Amino acid sequence: EKQETYPVSSAQKRIYVLQQLEDGxxxxxxxxxxxxxxxxxxxxxDRAFKELxxxxxxxxxxxxxxxxxxxxxxIHDEVPFTLQTTALGARTEEEAAAAFIxxxxxxxxxxxxxxxxxxxxxxxxxxxxxxxxxxxxxxVNILIREFSELYNNRKLPALRIQYKDYAVWQEGFKxxxxxxxxxxxxxxxxxxxxxxxxxxxxxxxxxxRSFAGDKVSFTLDQEVASGLHKLARENGSTLYMxxxxxxxxxxxxxxxxxxxxxxxPIAGRPHKDLEP
Numbered sequence: 358e359k360q361e362t363y364p365v366s367s368a369q370k371r372i373y374v375l376q377q378l379e380d381g382x383x384x385x386x387x388x389x390x391x392x393x394x395x396x397x398x399x400x401x402x403d404r405a406f407k408e409l410x411x412x413x414x415x416x417x418x419x420x421x422x423x424x425x426x427x428x429x430x431x432i433h434d435e436v437p438f439t440l441q442t443t444a445l446g447a448r449t450e451e452e453a454a455a456a457f458i459x460x461x462x463x464x465x466x467x468x469x470x471x472x473x474x475x476x477x478x479x480x481x482x483x484x485x486x487x488x489x490x491x492x493x494x495x496x497v498n499i500l501i502r503e504f505s506e507l508y509n510n511r512k513l514p515a516l517r518i519q520y521k522d523y524a525v526w527q528e529g530f531k532x533x534x535x536x537x538x539x540x541x542x543x544x545x546x547x548x549x550x551x552x553x554x555x556x557x558x559x560x561x562x563x564x565x566r567s568f569a570g571d572k573v574s575f576t577l578d579q580e581v582a583s584g585l586h587k588l589a590r591e592n593g594s595t596l597y598m599x600x601x602x603x604x605x606x607x608x609x610x611x612x613x614x615x616x617x618x619x620x621x622p623i624a625g626r627p628h629k630d631l632e633p
Contacts (some may be wrong), residue, residue, distance in 0.1 A: 362429040365420070366524040368625060372490040373420055373428040373463065381460040384568035385489040388458050389497055390450075393481040398508075399473065402483075403440040405507035406471055409500065410438055414519040415491040419466035432521060433466050441472040450476070454484055461488040491520075495624045499633060518630055552616040554608060 365373065376385055410416040417433045445453055453474045461468045468488040473481055485500070492500075506513055530536050577585075589599045605617045626632050 362421070362423065362431050363521040364524050364528045365428050365430055366520075366527050368493075369420070369430070369490050369524070370428060372488075376463060376488075376490065381462070382568070383458055383460050386458055386461065386486055387489055387492050387494075387497060388454065388484065388486040389501070390454050391483040391485070391501065393483055395479060397473070397481050399440070399442065401508055401510075402473070405504055406440055407438060408507045409503060410436060410467060410469075412503070412513065412516065414521060415496075416467050416469050418468070418491055418520075420463040420490060430521060430524070431466075436467045438467060438469075441470070442475070443472060444475045445482075450474070450482060453482065457484045458486055463488065463490060493625065494622065495626065495632075516633065523631060552614060552618060554617065554619075555612050555614065556608070557611065 372385055379385070414432045417436045418430050419433065420428055420430055423429050443453070448456070457470075457472050468491050470486050472484040474484060475481055485497075487496075487500075503513055585596060585599055589596045592599075601619075601621065605619060608617050608619070609615060
């Protein structure tokens with residue numbers, strides 16, 4: 358039912374705390390750059406974004422603390438949004454994208470912004486940025502897909518539930534037996550002092566953590582790829598599980614440690630209704 362504020366999910370609570378620790382940095386921004394070829398209709402694009410903001414409550418959500426100091430989410434009926442436009446000028450495309458990324462104030466909705474950078478009459482960059490507290494990797498793909506549909510004047514089916522419904526459900530789930538069983542299991546698994554991965558790195562770890570990331574892409578040959586798929590089939594597991602096992606074995610060989618903890622990204626959508 359409609360309320361002034363709603364509880365945050367566990368994931369949102371983590372991001373809220375981390376964002377306070379980072380003191381307004383951009384480590385939890387989620388920028389994306391789309392290249393647009395052909396004639397552009399800025400009015401139609403502005404309308405598509407406003408439709409998305411109307412459709413998804415997350416794009417109208419701000420975060421504050423209640424009387425007890427706990428974070429809560431406040432959903433606004435309307436939020437100010439302007440599709441910014443600029444010309445590339447003498448800048449490189451990378452410089453234009455870097456200048457666009459700025460910290461968000463979690464108490465001010467929308468935690469989402471967009472900008473058009475004109476490269477030429479037939480080529481534009483669409484820059485989009487959101488804070489991780491209202492979005493994730495899957496959400497970015499949903500946003501891009503729905504934006505394309507709306508830009509092409511197609512109707513989208515109404516959403517049955519919003520993120521706040523999930524957050525309220527999760528709060529109730531935490532008081533149940535199933536959650537307590539899972540919690541007890543993980544507290545047992547992770548009790549005592551947790552191992553810190555000690556790799557023979559080329560450089561000493563800096564005193565202040567940097568959020569500058571990177572990724573490495575490569576292609577496996579046919580023989581290795583089919584061998585991995587065969588291994589997954591024989592063990593009734595997914596290819597991801599096989600690769601994760603190989604990765605942890607590799608880290609164990611490098612570090613000489615037997616207890617390895619690594620992070621693993623998850624979509625966090627264990628129910629069909631949560632997918633969109």
